[in-house]
Amino acid sequence: MNVHGSELILGIVGTGIMGRGIAQLAAQSGVTVRLFDARPQAAEEARVAVGATLDSLAAKGKLSAEDARAATARLQPVASEAALAGCHVVVEAIVEDLRAKQELFARLERIVGPDCLLATNTSSLSVTAIASTCERPGRVGGFHFFNPVPLMKVVEVIDGARTEPWVGEALTGLARRMGHRPVRAADTPGFIVNHAGRGFGTEALRVLQEGIASFDEIDRILREAAGFRMGPFELLDLTGLDVSHPVMESVYEQFYQEPRYRPSYVLRQRLAAGLLGRKSGRGFYSHEGGKQQPVPAPELPRGERRPxxxxxxxxxxxxxxxxxxxxxxxxxxxxxxxxxxxxxxxxxxxxxxxxxxxxxxxxxxxxxxxxxxxxxxxxxxxxxxxxxxxxxxxxxxxxxxxxxxAVSRIHDSTGFVAQRVLATIVNIACDIAQQRIATPEDIDAAVTLGLGYPRGPLAWGDALGPRRLLKVLEAMHAASGDPRYRASPWLSRRARLGVSLLTPEN
Ligand SMILES: NC(=O)c1ccc[n+]([C@@H]2O[C@H](COP(=O)([O-])OP(=O)(O)OC[C@H]3O[C@@H](n4cnc5c(N)ncnc54)[C@H](O)[C@@H]3O)[C@@H](O)[C@H]2O)c1
Missing domain, CATH: 3.40.50 (Rossmann fold)
Known part of the structure; x- marks a missing residue:
């Protein structure tokens, strides 16, 4: 499929937050976009909203007024699924429900042409399962954008168990045309980003649960010593526990209770208490007027000089x-x-x-x-x-x-705070590579662009030293007996050989 021509027609079903973002990118890259939503008026509202966004980009000088007008003119709200008949690609961004997505694709297969690619923007469902009820599951692929779509410049292109190779190639080309970095991933729970992102929060929660340090001290250490833009507890508060805890549980269960992804009772209890984060006014931090209130760092006591x-x-x-x-x-x-x-x-x-x-x-x-x-x-x-x-x-x-x-004081812990959180993150990324879910380069690109970490986990592991991280994991495994700390074979082999964690298998 040629995804670069000016005649490309993209259908978007579901014109909510994600559908609108995808529509904006596609229209800006010269693609004709047909918008359909089950709620009457929603597609038209999306056209107006995306048009307004394009106008404001033009007002800020980020786009010429002419380009904004041309992009808006490419947005075509349609009143029925039947109007998607001539589309070359249809991307669904409807409700996150397996049955709803399967039924939509089954209806679309009777409408679109035999060469039309069907893509799903699902974040947590299996692309294979969505495709399984299609007559031609080979034409179905995952096209997973992040919110807000125009700013999060990465898209996961997911190959389901029966996805044909041309689908991934076409979606990769389309992502590039839309100005995003495509990363290819096998259809596995959490794909790359939501899988690689498990380590940061779960290990920080372990540190909290073990009484090693307070939540604000853990945040300070990971921000100021390790260099994360946000601490894990700030991030949990921003995302909301009603969103993050179910994702943690779902990835854990989907991997048949793999201990590396084990969630924490701390979150379940806080969720039950309604301490959701910014949206409820209180989470780990207090959020008055929607603003996170700082927790002052404790004053350091003065001690005597001694040898x-x-x-x-x-x-x-x-x-x-x-x-x-x-x-x-x-x-x-x-x-x-x-x-x-x-x-x-x-x-x-x-x-x-x-x-x-x-x-x-x-x-x-x-x-x-x-x-x-x-x-x-x-x-x-x-x-x-x-x-x-x-x-x-x-x-x-x-x-x-x-x-x-600045100095943080913590209680005794195998691996301090930053050592154990980084070792966990790098170990999980290594295991994603080991399971051939994605290439080492795509893992690092997905995490940097999708999670905003200062470096990709594999390059970061190289900078800290694979042998050192292996040592941290082995010490944590030995001290705790917890299999969550067992080193991935990908990490262990490369550390012992003294080579980069980005080294692929040959
Ligand atoms: N919001 C995010 O951060 C995010 C990020 C990545 C992926 N996703 C995924 O994208 C999809 C959409 O999420 P969203 O946040 O844009 O949701 P949303 O609620 O903002 O929009 C969903 C839209 O789909 C419409 N819709 C629902 N069922 C439909 C159907 N059967 N046919 C046609 N239209 C239908 C709704 O009317 C609504 O306008 C979900 O699968 C979600 O998991 C969301």
Whole structure:
């Protein structure tokens, strides 16, 4: 199918939020768009709304007035499904209901020509199941856009079990024509983006559930140390628990209770309490007048100067600790063993402070651990053993904030906060690659564009070090016994071989 010609006619069924966005993109790229909706007037309302959007883009200088007029003229509301007869492609964006989508496609097959491609914008249903009741399931594919469609510049092109190769190729070409980055994915729960996105929220919830840190501290660490635009709890509040918790449960169940995607009772309970987030005025944060109210970071106590003895597992990290101590002008304890009153500052990878103190034969009452996986420049995270004396913690906080860098204090945890969340995200992305759901490049593109992470998870894993992330996962798996932390074979092999996580199978 030639999706590049000026004669291409695209039908859109369901002219709600998504249908309108898809219509706008298609019309702007020179495609004739027929709009149909089961609710009378809805298609006409969509034409008016998209026309107004195009006009306002023209007023802002983002589009010429002539292009806006031409695009609006390509929008053709129609009053019946029968008017979709001449379409080359029909995209459905109706209610998220399997029966409704199957029945629609069955009716459309009797209307459209034999070469017409039928695409579904479903986010959570199986494309294979939607196609299964069609006479020609081979012509059905997934075309999954994100909201808001014009700004989220990625579209997942989904191959169902019986989708013919030309369908994916045509949808890929059409996505490019519409100015979006197509990513190809096998028909699996959550496709790429909603699958890869499981790690961020579920692991942050585990950290909260284990009492390691408060929700706002977890957000601060992941924003300021790891570099996410939003913390997981801000994101949950923005999306609304009524949307995010069912998605978590659905992906978990669809993968037959794969422990990596296990949701948290914390969310179910908060959902029951009506603490939905911004839309209900209160979630993890309070949202007065629709605005998230900040939670101030706790004041750091001031502690006494004392000699500092340092140890780190990773090459270079001991030097980083030495530099921090010297820059603050504190005395170093350079002995083989720490002197009786020295602070023992350690930088573990994967292990908790307790395990590190015991492994090194240190006094757990004087041991404080700092996370160096993300470098020492950004917000630093420190954790204590259950018996670290407050005076030693206060000294460590004073030392580590001496240069003005923010410091978060958490309770003892295998893998701190950012290490375990990043290791989880990278591990899930590796398993998406391992299952051949998508190529490594498409996984990274889908996550960067669809979730707004600062980097694709596989490239991010490379930057942090696959061997290091494997170590974090193995430590978490050993400490918890929870199979959610078992390393994906994709990660484990590449880490041990010392090659990039983007390395495909040959
Ligand atoms: N909103 C999102 O963030 C988002 C993102 C990606 C995918 N999706 C998927 O896109 C689809 C549409 O979502 P939306 O948010 O645009 O919904 P919406 O409620 O805004 O719009 C749905 C439209 O479909 C119409 N409709 C319902 N049943 C119909 C039928 N049988 N025939 C014709 N029209 C019918 C409704 O009248 C309505 O105008 C769903 O499958 C949804 O899962 C939504």
């Amino acid at each position: 500092v003895w340092v140890a780190a597992e990773e090459a270079g990290w001991r030097d980083t600790l030495l530099t921090l101590v010297r820059a603050a002008g504190w005395a170093l304890d350079g002995g083989d063993r720490p002197a009786p009153e020295s602070l023992c500052l350690v930088a573990p990878l994967g292990s908790d402070a307790t395990t590190t103190a015991l492994a090194l034969g240190l006094d757990a009452e004087r041991t404080v651990a700092v996370d160096l996986l993300f470098g020492p420049e950004r917000r630093r995270t420190v954790m204590t053993t259950p018996v670290t004396r407050p005076a030693f913690l206060d000294s460590a906080l004073t030392l580590l904030s001496a240069d003005g860098t």
